[in-house]
Amino acid sequence: MxxxxxxxxxxxxxxxxxxxxxxxxxxxxxxxxxxxxxxxxxxxxxxxxxxxxxxxxxxxxxxxxxxxxxxxxxxxxxxxxxxxxxxxxxxxxxxxxxxxxxxxxxxxxxxxxxxxxxxxxxxxxxxxxxxxxxxxxxxxxxxxxxxxxxxxxxxxxxxxxxxxxxxxxxxxxxxxxxxxxxxxxxxxxxxxxxxxxxxxxxxxxxxxxxxxxxxxxxxxxxxxxxxxxxxxYRKALVYLDMPADVKNAAVQGASAARKAAKGGKVKVATVRNRVREQAWESNYKSGVKVVKVKNVTGGAKVWATNPWTKKTVAYTVKASGRKVTVRKV
Missing domain, CATH: 2.50.20 (outer membrane lipoprotein receptor (LolB), chain A)
Structure with missing residues (x-):
């Protein structure tokens, strides 16, 4: 009651x-x-x-x-x-x-x-x-x-x-x-x-x-x-923001990799490192390991899966010359 x-x-x-x-x-x-x-x-x-x-x-x-x-x-x-x-x-x-x-x-x-x-x-x-x-x-x-x-x-x-x-x-x-x-x-x-x-x-x-x-x-x-x-309850609140957290890790990681290149060619290793840093920061702030990262050709994949809805949100972040591309997959 x-x-x-x-x-x-x-x-x-x-x-x-x-x-x-x-x-x-x-x-x-x-x-x-x-x-x-x-x-x-x-x-x-x-x-x-x-x-x-x-x-x-x-x-x-x-x-x-x-x-x-x-x-x-x-x-x-x-x-x-x-x-x-x-x-x-x-x-x-x-x-x-x-x-x-x-x-x-x-x-x-x-x-x-x-x-x-x-x-x-x-x-x-x-x-x-x-x-x-x-x-x-x-x-x-x-x-x-x-x-x-x-x-x-x-x-x-x-x-x-x-x-x-x-x-x-x-x-x-x-x-x-x-x-x-x-x-x-x-x-x-x-x-x-x-x-x-x-x-x-x-x-x-x-x-x-x-x-x-x-x-x-x-x-x-x-x-x-x-x-x-x-x-x-706390975990549910974090996963409620899962789509935004994954996207933010991808976008901010890409931005950090571009800045690190200082106008030159963006390195694949730099993209991977910066994306991982953003994912770690997101998980650290929330206290729940939500955002994950793995290496893919040309860069990294950042994603998360909601344990309740089973829905997955994922992005690839790849080096492309002096640019970094971010695509939802």
Missing amino acids: IIRPTALLAGLSVAVTLLVAPGAAYAADTTTDLTATEMAAALKTVGAASAKAAAQGWNSRSVSTGDEGTDVETTAYDPARKVYATHRGDAGTTGTDWVVVSGRGSYSSLTEPVDRSAMAMIGRPKVRWVLQGDTKADAAGTSRQDPLAPWGVNEPVFSRNAGTKVTHDDGSAEYAAAGRSTGFDVTWRVNAAGVLTATTLTFEDQTLNLSFGYGEQKLTAPAAAVSVDYAT
Whole structure:
């Protein structure tokens, strides 16, 4: 089953609508000044409560605003299945998706037209994900937007500073502190159970708002039928450009041989050497040995065969007096 943002992060939109919006009015608020020691102790307690709440899973929504506009990202983590997923944009909108599965690796969604063309070329038009395998992949340690992330309640840069606590009449509260060494001001919002529900960071004209939800996420990794390994994906992209690469090796090799002759008669050996140099450079840049060269009478033949379509593109490059001829064969 392919992961879709709407299904994958449906719980996220539900969870965050239950959070108290920043600036909401309460019948009575109590503000308490906290020393650095008291602040650290309070946030440690929040961290423990949040970790317990996140044990079955969590989701988040981040909204970053600044000079360059607004960026939204939704994420979720399923510890039961050891799957983490993120989506640029609100749940249900288009964007770049990324999924990490512990012990397996990370999946990136294929969204560019060239990706679709490459998958169609290899006979797998339904592929929408590319897997970069990694047996050491850890979905739990992937996100910087989980409730206990570096900018969360466990960050010592913030928690070692004095701050304030505003307690609301419904039992929820807000802790605020300034990271003097970083310039960030941070506010943590907790519910009546002391669990972190939101974090706001401000730095000059930049603001990051994070909202958190907790509970089982039921995430599913992309199925094999709609995914391809990275090596195959990369090779497919290279072979998609195979006709142009072969032609370029022939044309550039011919040009280099003419220049080497300096207006005199072009040597057959020079043609062969220059064509091989261009083929090597093409293969080196792509990381895949696609373009091949062999000697023929008067020069060289440069060619490549697509392993999926079985089509061959070939050119001959031959010395002809002071000229070099390039012909498609």
